[in-house]
Every structure is written in C-alpha cells, then in structure tokens.
Amino acid sequence: MSAVVRVGVVGVGIMGADHVERLAGRIAHAELVAVADPDEVRAKELASHHDGVRSTGDALELITSDDVDAVVLASPGFVHEEQVLACLAAGKPVLCEKPLTMDSESSLRIVRADREVEAATGRPLVQVGFMRRFDPEYARLRSVLAGGSLGRTLLLHNVHRNASVPNPDFRSEMIVRDSLVHEVDVARFLFGEEVVSVQVLSPAPTSLAAAGVIDPQVALFTMAGGGIVTNEVFVNSQVGYEVRCEAVAERGSVVIGRPSSGAYSTALAMDGVGQWGGTVPADYRERFATAYDLEVQAWVDSVRAGTSVGPTAWDGYAATAVSTAGMASLASGERVPVDLVDPLTLSQNASSTKEPS
Structure with missing residues (x-):
C-alpha cells in the first residue's frame, strides 16, 4: 500500500x-x-x-x-x-x-x-x-432494502430539483443526460438490476426556463424485475437544491432527503432563500458534501x-445507455427500450x- x-x-x-x-x-x-x-x-x-x-x-x-x-x-x-x-x-x-x-x-x-x-x-x-452511493442516507436506504425486512421493492419515487442552472445553453436534452442520470444510477443501485425501458413526459414548462427548454420533466423507468421508478427533474425550481427518494416495498416504505416530521413545503422567502422552516441547500455541493x-x-x-x-465503467455505460433512450423518448414521448x-x-x-x- x-x-x-x-x-x-x-x-x-x-x-x-x-x-x-x-x-x-x-x-x-x-x-x-x-x-x-x-x-x-x-x-x-x-x-x-x-x-x-x-x-x-x-x-x-x-x-x-x-x-x-x-x-x-x-x-x-x-x-x-x-x-x-x-x-x-x-x-x-x-x-x-x-x-x-x-x-x-x-x-x-x-x-x-x-x-x-x-x-x-x-x-x-x-x-x-x-x-449518491456514498451518501449516508442513500447507503442506509440500500441497506434496509437489501436486508429484506420490507420484502420486495416495488416502487421508487425520486425528486431532483435545482434552483436554476448557471449555463444558459442548458437544453432539454441535458436535463436527461446530466441531471436525470443520477436517478438512473439510484434506481440501479437500489433495485440491484438494470433499467429496461424509459419514458420521458413533458409537462407544461415553467416560464422561468430558457425558451424552448422542457422543464420540469417526468421520467418513468421500468426495471428488469418489473419495478417502476418515477422521477421528477426540475432544474429551474427557484427554491434550492432538493433531492429526495421514497422506496415502496411489500411491507413498508422508506423516505430519505426530507424532514422526518411535520408538513413539508417549500417557498421562496423575501430574502431570496428557499425555505421549508429551515434552509433548502443552495446546490449539490452543499447537499452532498459528505x-x-x-x-x-x-x-x-x-x-x-x-x-x-x-x-464501475459498466455502471457509467449502463447509465449512459438509459440516458440515450431517455433522450429518444424526450423527442417522441414514447416508451423506449434500453439497449445494453x-x-x-x-x-x-x-x-x-x-x-x-
């Protein structure tokens, strides 16, 4: 050594x-x-x-x-x-x-x-x-699901929001390739299997996105074992950096990335800081510093x-393959199989x- x-x-x-x-x-x-x-x-x-x-x-x-x-x-x-x-x-x-x-x-x-x-x-x-695989909350969630006490994992619900993007050229396709790619790896990490298809839906875009940019986006993953993953990615939310995940299993669910009690809501305060009764992290470096x-x-x-x-390199390739299918789905609105x-x-x-x- x-x-x-x-x-x-x-x-x-x-x-x-x-x-x-x-x-x-x-x-x-x-x-x-x-x-x-x-x-x-x-x-x-x-x-x-x-x-x-x-x-x-x-x-x-x-x-x-x-x-x-x-x-x-x-x-x-x-x-x-x-x-x-x-x-x-x-x-x-x-x-x-x-x-x-x-x-x-x-x-x-x-x-x-x-x-x-x-x-x-x-x-x-x-x-x-x-x-995110090294984040203590995600690591704990993986441990709980892999331990089997909740039975088979059925669903994941992911939320990924940025206050804004510094790059004025950040287009719709980049939301899939550069942002949603994290949710791709989260799905593979928590389910322990591959994503076999993806469909990207295009809600009415926020008026605060650049012209022509589809933001937010909702992506649906189908896993190899039949599980479903819902993903919201919103890169101009104005509030702050919010990332959370809920896993739904046969005998319970686990939520990470949010307060453990009370009503959870976000708003933009008068001083321009996103708040929930505490401060929403400004960006990914703060949220995932550890x-x-x-x-x-x-x-x-x-x-x-x-x-x-x-x-590994395979994990990087698999995530890129899903993102490639996701960009095709963004263009067509259809469910697209992942080619691995x-x-x-x-x-x-x-x-x-x-x-x-």
Whole structure:
C-alpha cells in the first residue's frame, strides 16, 4: 500500500474546483500535485492557492506525467473518452465525474478497455462519480432494502430539483443526460438490476426556463424485475437544491432527503432563500458534501490498496445507455427500450486477452 497518492485534477470548473479544495484539505493520504484546464489562467489561479501544485493547459500532459499517480476528471463529458482512455493507457486509476461519456458507443469502448486492463492486471482502473452511493442516507436506504425486512421493492419515487442552472445553453436534452442520470444510477443501485425501458413526459414548462427548454420533466423507468421508478427533474425550481427518494416495498416504505416530521413545503422567502422552516441547500455541493468526501476518500484508499471501489465503467455505460433512450423518448414521448450489450460477452472477451499461465 502506497503511503500517499499524488492526484491530478482535470477540469477546474465548479465541480473540479470543489474537488481541488477537497483533495488539498480533507482527504487523508492524498497529495494534490497538479490541475489542468484549457483555461490556463483559471487553472493557474486555482493552483496558486495551494503550495506545490502546478497547473497546465494540457490534460493529457497531466495524465501521463510521472508526478501524478491517479486522476480526477471533472472535465466536460465530450472529452471524457479520450481522457479516460489515456488514463488506462498510462495505467492510472481515474475517478471520472458523470456522465462517463456522451453516448453509449463511447462508454462501451471504455468498458471494454477497462475490462482488458483488469484481465491483464487483476484490477479495473475506472470509477464513475455517482456520489449518491456514498451518501449516508442513500447507503442506509440500500441497506434496509437489501436486508429484506420490507420484502420486495416495488416502487421508487425520486425528486431532483435545482434552483436554476448557471449555463444558459442548458437544453432539454441535458436535463436527461446530466441531471436525470443520477436517478438512473439510484434506481440501479437500489433495485440491484438494470433499467429496461424509459419514458420521458413533458409537462407544461415553467416560464422561468430558457425558451424552448422542457422543464420540469417526468421520467418513468421500468426495471428488469418489473419495478417502476418515477422521477421528477426540475432544474429551474427557484427554491434550492432538493433531492429526495421514497422506496415502496411489500411491507413498508422508506423516505430519505426530507424532514422526518411535520408538513413539508417549500417557498421562496423575501430574502431570496428557499425555505421549508429551515434552509433548502443552495446546490449539490452543499447537499452532498459528505457524500463527495466519502466518495473521494474511498477512491484514494482503493488506489493505495490496489483495489477498486464504487461505481464501475459498466455502471457509467449502463447509465449512459438509459440516458440515450431517455433522450429518444424526450423527442417522441414514447416508451423506449434500453439497449445494453450482454455483460457476459464482455467478460468472455476480456478473459480471452489473458496470457496463459
């Protein structure tokens, strides 16, 4: 087990900058050594707040550098394939923020490449940043459902609301690909099975969304075992960041992400802060601060130990495949089946690349 993992962060937007602060100050056995971003001025400014951290405008230079042991990718999804494959070629563990890639085909290429690495070395190198799996409430919910005391899980109801989106180009399709993708992973995580179909419904949009943007959206997932998942995603709710989930099983239900007693309502107060009798979190960094810390710490610990932990490249691919079907449904309004390859064929292909003993 290595004493310290030297980590480089690619992408210094909101999420990347948050990871930089996390790695520099809150993660044990990790040393932040480099940041990379095409905006070299922003990267240099961020690095200057931390002694010994260098900056570069070239993500691939950071990934292949000898002073970097492992990489956090917080770059835009359209560059993830190139950057993740570069990490695999360099033999470096990578924590890749969602989405893994922008489409199923490129995500599948990453799955195959990571399986080949695992076949050759005994461990995969890709972890995908579905941090809700590390959130204490979601982890507890998974434990309760998996324990069997409530019987078979029948339904999930997910709510995912943002106050607003900072990107004026955040279109309807991005709500599916960049926001709903979390609910996809939650459904797979809690049911322990795949999503087999998705239908995205388009209510009358809020007047506060950009012109032409369908917001909110309601998505229905059908699970492999017949369970149903309802999902509301509303990215311009004006109130704050609300994420909650209710699981309905044969002998009871469990709700997370909301106060435990009393009437629950939200409103925009006079000072512009969303309230429920307490303050609604402003954004995902506040709501899931603990989850992010636990996720990155678990990843660093696994890198030190030479093991793997958390959502895999397959989880990233499966979520992308559901999102791909979801975008097709958004366009048609129809129920769309999810097209997934057979994971057994991937395992067989990876096994065939092993050298004979």
